[in-house]
Amino acid sequence: MRLMLSFLIISLWVTPLMAETYSWTDQSGTINFTEDYSSVPRKYRKKVQKRGNIGGQPVQTVSKEDSSGKTNSNLQQTPNQEVKAVSTDDDLYDGKNAGFWQQDFQRRGAELKRLEQQLVQLESLIRKPVGISKERTNALPQEFKTTQKQYSEALKSYNDLNDAANKAGLPAEYRK
Secondary structure, X not given: OHHHHHHHHHHHHHHHHHOXXXXXXXXXXXXXXEOOHHHOOXXXXXXXXXXXXXXXXXXXXXXXXXXXXXXXXXXXXXXXXXXXXXXXXXXXXXXXXHHHHHHHHHHHHHHHHHHHHHHHHHHHHHHOOOOOOHHHHHHHHHHHHHHHHHHHHHXXXXXXXXXXXXXXXXXXXXXX
């Protein structure tokens, strides 16, 4: 039983490491994620960003259309899948270039996603605490509460950044 549970936990931990994730921003500015490319709406497939590649692949340029419909290849995706802005325009938004804003949105968005996944895992363990020690089982509710607090703080931070970006006039395309 323990061996099977250990295998299950390891497979749950390893599976996300092998997955590719696709992200895109819809018309309302919402960032969407999926692991299934076919679930990306056709009208967003040209703008989709592929994340989570394994194997140190070369830098991949991610093209996107600007508001005039022209393709703008000013984003590069590095082997570790961090999308970095290669700023070609000198526009500043509240004293920061668009690439700086974009990196901040990505960092905070990734933290929110990590905390969401952690909450889901903790909730699952609380509901079915099979194969874990009594001490760990007793500690789970407090860990869940602490993670909820961290998530709330991260969400507030993300929303504060979005408010600051609105005030600065940052276009939605850099909030990814």
